[in-house]
Amino acid sequence: xVYLIIRIFKLKISIRSESLNxxxxxxxxxISLGGKLSSNDFQNTxxxxxxxxxxxEKKLHVHIDKKDTYYLNAGYDEKRKTDIFFGAVMIKKNYVxxxxxxxxxxxxxxxxxxxxxxxxxxxxxxxxxKSIDEARVKELINLTKKxxxxxxxxxxx
Numbered sequence: 001x002v003y004l005i006i007r008i009f010k011l012k013i014s015i016r017s018e019s020l021n022x023x024x025x026x027x028x029x030x031i032s033l034g035g036k037l038s039s040n041d042f043q044n045t046x047x048x049x050x051x052x053x054x055x056x057e058k059k060l061h062v063h064i065d066k067k068d069t070y071y072l073n074a075g076y077d078e079k080r081k082t083d084i085f086f087g088a089v090m091i092k093k094n095y096v097x098x099x100x101x102x103x104x105x106x107x108x109x110x111x112x113x114x115x116x117x118x119x120x121x122x123x124x125x126x127x128x129x130k131s132i133d134e135a136r137v138k139e140l141i142n143l144t145k146k147x148x149x150x151x152x153x154x155x156x157x
Contacts (some may be wrong), residue, residue: 002060007104007125045096047134050088052098052140056148059157084156087144097127098140102147105154109146113139 003142036136050070057072061083068091073083088099101103104125120127122143127140151157 021111040130042091046070046089046091047127048132048137049096049098049129052144053087053089053136055141056144061149063124064088074151084151086151087147092128093123095130096132097122098127098129100125100127100140100144100147102150103143106147106150109143109150113143 013128046068053070053072060072062071063083064071069088070090071088072086074086075084077083077084085099085101087101088097090097090099099137102125107124114135117127117136120129120136129136
């Protein structure tokens with residue numbers, strides 16, 4: 001079991017070692033067994049989704065980093081005189097929301113998402129989670145990476 005948890009962190013989920021203290025062990029076991037989080041585990045869901053965005057933090061700008069909100073901006077838009085929003089994770093009353101602006105700018109990025117992920121969409125660039133599983137985390141990792149590459153290509157970083 002320990003190997004599976006380590007394998008999930010290092011190969012599949014890529015959580016940095018200093019953030020492991022924030023992750024609840026019971027949550028790790030549920031994910032590693034293919035289970036889902038309960039609706040009471042919003043903070044754990046937030047921490048997991050925050051790590052998905054955090055992979056790109058070095059090339060982006062942290063706008064807000066609180067216990068319930070993590071917000072990243074890309075470059076600066078001279079035309080509009082404002083920062084360019086990249087993505088955010090927020091704990092709301094009934095769910096944890098994952099916002100990814102590149103999919104709003106380029107809807108073609110969504111063409112390969114699963115029907116399960118489409119069900120999580122609210123609007124054009126927001127995904128809501130009451131629970132999360134490994135497959136959705138993998139999809140968000142891939143989608144966020146594609147979105148980052150799109151912003152890079154469009155010189156929005």
